[in-house]
Amino acid sequence: xxxxxGGIVTGRKDRRLFRRSWLVALALWFNVSAIGVRAQxxxxxxxxxxxxxxxxxxxxxxxxxxxxxxxxxxxxxxxxPAERQVxxxxxxxxxxxxxxDLWLFPVQLAHGHHWLPTLVVIxxxxxxxxLDAHDTAYFRRTSSFNGFNRVFAGNxxxxxxxxxxxxxxxxxxxxxxxxxxxxxxxAAEALADSTVLSVVMKGVTRRLRPSDxxxxxxxxxxxxxxxQSPFSTSFPSGHTIAAFSVATVVARRYGAKHRWVPxxxxxxxxxxxxxRVTLQAHFxxxxxxxxxxxxxxxxxxxxxxx
Numbered sequence: 437x438x439x440x441x442g443g444i445v446t447g448r449k450d451r452r453l454f455r456r457s458w459l460v461a462l463a464l465w466f467n468v469s470a471i472g473v474r475a476q477x478x479x480x481x482x483x484x485x486x487x488x489x490x491x492x493x494x495x496x497x498x499x500x501x502x503x504x505x506x507x508x509x510x511x512x513x514x515x516x517p518a519e520r521q522v523x524x525x526x527x528x529x530x531x532x533x534x535x536x537d538l539w540l541f542p543v544q545l546a547h548g549h550h551w552l553p554t555l556v557v558i559x560x561x562x563x564x565x566x567l568d569a570h571d572t573a574y575f576r577r578t579s580s581f582n583g584f585n586r587v588f589a590g591n592x593x594x595x596x597x598x599x600x601x602x603x604x605x606x607x608x609x610x611x612x613x614x615x616x617x618x619x620x621x622x623a624a625e626a627l628a629d630s631t632v633l634s635v636v637m638k639g640v641t642r643r644l645r646p647s648d649x650x651x652x653x654x655x656x657x658x659x660x661x662x663x664q665s666p667f668s669t670s671f672p673s674g675h676t677i678a679a680f681s682v683a684t685v686v687a688r689r690y691g692a693k694h695r696w697v698p699x700x701x702x703x704x705x706x707x708x709x710x711x712r713v714t715l716q717a718h719f720x721x722x723x724x725x726x727x728x729x730x731x732x733x734x735x736x737x738x739x740x741x742x
Contacts (some may be wrong), residue, residue, distance in 0.1 A: 520741060522621045534629045534737045557728045564721035569655040572646050572719055581714040588711035590675065597678045597708070600686070601627060619689045626681035626734040633729060634674045639666035646670075647716040658719075673718040673726035676709040680730030681738075688739055705730075 522530060544550060575581070601623035608617025644658040645668075662669045683705040687698035709727055712718040718726075 522618050522625070524621065527621055527625060530738075531625055531628055534625065534733075535632065537737055538629065538633065538733070557725070561721055561725045561728075564719070564724055568658075568719040568721055572655050572713075572716075575714055575716060576646065576651075585711065585715050588707065588715075590712075590715065590717060593675055593679070593708045593711060596704075597627070597675070597682055600682050604686075615689070619685060622689070622734075622738055623682045623685040626685050626730075626738040627678055629733050629737060630677045630681040630730050631674070633733065634672060634677050634726070635666045637672060638669040638674070641671040642669050643671035643719075643722070644669070645717055646719060670718055671722050671725070672729060673709065673712050673722040675712050676705070676718075676723045676726030677730040677733075679705040679708040680727045681734045682730075684731050684734035685738065688735065 520530070545554065601620045603620070604616050604623060605620030608614060608620060642660050642662040644662050646655070648662065649655060649658070658670070667674070680702075683701035687701040691698040691701075705727065709723040712723055713720055
């Protein structure tokens with residue numbers, strides 16, 4: 437499919453500016469939906485952080501795993517953030533609640549909340565968009581990452597992402613570890629939430645992948661041109677948003693006691709994101725936005741307090 441049929445049209449610069457304005461508005465909508473941190477949740481976390489002490493007479497409800505503190509699994513910690521309850525029966529309702537918060541969050545923005553993190557992410561994404569035409573060409577020319585690309589091919593990395601929630605769930609069942617089992621459920625919930633957001637954004641923006649652009653094609657005018665299914669377009673990176681949503685659940689659940697866990701979880705997510713650039717499947721801006729959205733969905737939606 438030759439998406440550049442017709443050559444350079446009159447008024448390309450005006451059209452490009454219009455599309456970029458459209459893109460900023462669209463990015464604003466979707467970013468605030470996932471990135472907005474609830475003010476009341478943040479206030480509770482800050483207020484409770486200095487006073488986290490195990491009472492002398494602890495009750496079973498004080499452990500996120502549902503067990504008394506002395507019986508809590510090794511992955512849990514007294515310093516772990518409080519999280520809402522999750523179970524197989526509650527999972528569908530939790531997912532619907534996530535989606536409601538996700539898509540209605542711009543109302544909070546209209547009330548003047550959470551502008552700072554939103555503007556930071558939009559600003560970085562916009563800067564990377566401006567550089568995409570320059571840095572992507574390098575990865576088109578170089579063969580330095582051929583070995584890396586074979587190890588981190590798209591089907592391999594997506595399989596690893598999908599297996600992770602199931603692995604925690606099965607391990608929890610086998611070991612009778614409710615904390616690990618619930619981690620698997622929460623990771624699956626985050627994965628589902630991020631997939632819905634990613635597919636909608638891809639369907640609206642219809643951005644070409646770098647590999648779709650001819651060797652001498654225009655890397656600057658890529659939005660609203662793809663004609664394939666939403667799963668096959670570029671903005672944001674589906675692999676990256678999925679990887680960081682799962683990584684954030686694991687890092688937050690186990691990082692308080694095992695400090696190496698966040699390094700491994702986010703490190704793997706970062707490598708997966710980088711592989712999408714070297715494989716010419718995504719632009720750097722696609723990867724950054726996917727990482728930001730994946731983190732925000734898991735951190736502030738899935739792992740929020742009740």
